[in-house]
Amino acid sequence: MNYRILLLAPIAAAVLSVGAASPMRMPNGWFGHQMTSAADHTLMPRAAMEGFEIGIDPASDASGLPSLTVRSVVAQLPGPISLGAAQQTLHGYCGKRLRFSAQLRAQDVRGWGGLFLGPGNVALVSQIQVARPGIEDHMPAGATVPADGGWHEASVVVDVPADAAEITFGLALVGQGQVWARNLQFQVVGPEVAPTRETLQADLQSARRIRAEAEASMAKLPIPPMPLQNPSLD
Amino acid sequence: MDYRSLLTVPLAALALSASGADTLRQPTGWTAGASFAWPGGKTHEAGVAPDTDSNGRPALTVKALGERKAYEVGSVDQSVMGYGGKRVRFSAQVKMTGVDRWAGLAIGVGWGPLYMRPLADEGTRARGAQGCPEWCDVSVVADIPADSNGVVNVGLALVGSGQVWARGFKLEIVGNEVPVTEQSFGAEAAAAFKAMVAENQARLRKEPPRPPQNLSLQ
Numbered sequence: 001m002n003y004r005i006l007l008l009a010p011i012a013a014a015v016l017s018v019g020a021a022s023p024m025r026m027p028n029g030w031f032g033h034q035m036t037s038a039a040d041h042t043l044m045p046r047a048a049m050e051g052f053e054i055g056i057d058p059a060s061d062a063s064g065l066p067s068l069t070v071r072s073v074v075a076q077l078p079g080p081i082s083l084g085a086a087q088q089t090l091h092g093y094c095g096k097r098l099r100f101s102a103q104l105r106a107q108d109v110r111g112w113g114g115l116f117l118g119p120g121n122v123a124l125v126s127q128i129q130v131a132r133p134g135i136e137d138h139m140p141a142g143a144t145v146p147a148d149g150g151w152h153e154a155s156v157v158v159d160v161p162a163d164a165a166e167i168t169f170g171l172a173l174v175g176q177g178q179v180w181a182r183n184l185q186f187q188v189v190g191p192e193v194a195p196t197r198e199t200l201q202a203d204l205q206s207a208r209r210i211r212a213e214a215e216a217s218m219a220k221l222p223i224p225p226m227p228l229q230n231p232s233l234d
Numbered sequence: 235m236d237y238r239s240l241l242t243v244p245l246a247a248l249a250l251s252a253s254g255a256d257t258l259r260q261p262t263g264w265t266a267g268a269s270f271a272w273p274g275g276k277t278h279e280a281g282v283a284p285d286t287d288s289n290g291r292p293a294l295t296v297k298a299l300g301e302r303k304a305y306e307v308g309s310v311d312q313s314v315m316g317y318g319g320k321r322v323r324f325s326a327q328v329k330m331t332g333v334d335r336w337a338g339l340a341i342g343v344g345w346g347p348l349y350m351r352p353l354a355d356e357g358t359r360a361r362g363a364q365g366c367p368e369w370c371d372v373s374v375v376a377d378i379p380a381d382s383n384g385v386v387n388v389g390l391a392l393v394g395s396g397q398v399w400a401r402g403f404k405l406e407i408v409g410n411e412v413p414v415t416e417q418s419f420g421a422e423a424a425a426a427f428k429a430m431v432a433e434n435q436a437r438l439r440k441e442p443p444r445p446p447q448n449l450s451l452q
Binding site for chain 2: 030066067090092133165166184218219223224234
C-alpha cells in the first residue's frame with residue numbers, strides 16, 4: 001500500500017505520507033504517517049514528505065531484535081506541529097481496557113516522543129497535526145521516557161469508550177529527535193491495571209495562534225486581485 | 235508574514251495520491267484532483283478534453299471513472315489571491331452529460347481544492363452553479379469576507395457520476411447590484427460523506443476484535 005494524504009496549499013504542498021515514503025523498512029501491518037513544517041522552505045515540498053524517517057532501525061534489524069523508530073531529519077519551523085508516527089488502527093475493543101507496552105528509547109528529543117494509544121482511526125494524528133478544534137479532548141494517552149539514549153520500560157493503558165469503533169496506537173515523535181520501541185506488547189487488561197493519565201503532547205495553542213496570525217496578516221496585505229491564470233487553457 | 239505556517243491548512247481530509255494517473259493535458263495554472271476510493275484509486279479524471287484541444291477551442295473537463303458515489307468528487311481549479319471584501323463572479327460556458335448528482339462551476343473561500351471541500355471540518359465554504367445538457371452560460375457569484383485571507387478557489391467540479399465540460403472562463407469583481415448565488419457547493423456530498431463514515435463506524439462496532447499486526451516487527 002502506498003497512498004498519500006494531501007493537505008493542499010498553493011504555495012507549498014504539505015504531504016502526509018502513509019506507506020513507503022521512508023527509506024527505512026516499514027514492517028507489515030504498520031503505517032508511517034508524517035507532516036513536517038520545514039524551517040528551510042527551499043526543501044519543500046520534498047522536506048514536507050520526508051521530514052521524518054519512520055520504520056525499522058537498520059542497525060536493530062542486523063542485531064536480530066528489530067526496533068521501530070521515528071527520526072526527524074530536517075530542521076522544523078517552530079509553531080506548526082511536525083509529527084511522525086508508526087501506527088496501527090484496530091477495531092472491536094469497545095468497552096475494553098487495553099495496554100500497549102514496549103521498551104522505549106529516546107534521544108535528543110525536543111518536543112515529545114513515545115508510545116500512544118487512543119480512540120480514533122488513521123486520521124487521529126492528522127487531526128493533531130492540524131490542531132483541529134476540540135482535539136484536546138481526544139488526545140491519545142501517551143508514555144514517554146527520559147531522552148538519555150537508554151532503554152526504559154513504558155506502557156499506556158486506556159479504557160476504550162463503548163462508542164469508539166476504532167483505536168489507533170503506535171510510536172510517535174512530535175518535534176525533533178529520535179525515538180525507538182522494541183518488545184512491543186498489546187493486551188486486554190483487567191480493572192486492577194490503572195489507566196494512564198498522561199497524553200501525547202503537542203503545542204496545539206501555538207499552532208493555532210501562528211496560523212491565525214498568518215491568516216490575519218495575509219488579510220491585511222495590500223495584495224491586488226490576481227487575475228485568473230491561463231483562462232484560455234494554453 | 236510567514237506564509238510557511240499556512241501549511242497547516244485545517245482540512246482533516248483523506249484524499250488522493252496524485253501520482254501520474256492524469257492522462258488528460260494539465261493546463262498551466264490549473265490543478266486537477268479527485269477523491270480516492272481505496273483500494274481502487276482515483277474516482278475522476280480532469281484536464282483539457284482532447285477533442286476540444288484538436289478543434290481549437292479547448293475546454294476543461296471532469297469525468298467520472300465508472301459509477302461514482304454521492305461523496306466522490308473530481309475537480310479542476312485554481313486559487314487566486316487578493317479578493318478579501320470583494321464580490322466576485324466566476325463564469326464560463328458549461329455542458330454536462332450523464333450527471334446523476336451535481337456538476338458545474340464553484341467559488342470557494344480560502345485555500346483548498348474543490349474536490350476536498352466536502353470533507354472539510356469547517357464546511358465547504360463554497361457556492362456553486364450547475365451546468366446544463368448543452369453548452370450554456372453559467373456564472374456563480376460570491377462575497378469574499380473582508381477578514382478572510384482573500385484567497386478564492388475557482389473551478390469546475392463533478393459530484394458523482396457523469397462528465398462535465400467548461401470553456402471561456404472569466405473572473406471579475408462585480409458590484410452589489412449583482413445577486414450572490416444562493417446554492418452552496420458540495421453540501422449534499424458532505425452529508426453523504428458523513429453518512430458513509432457513520433455507517434462504517436456502526437459496522438466496525440459489530441465486528442470481532444482485530445488483533446494487532448506484527449508486533450514482532452518482522
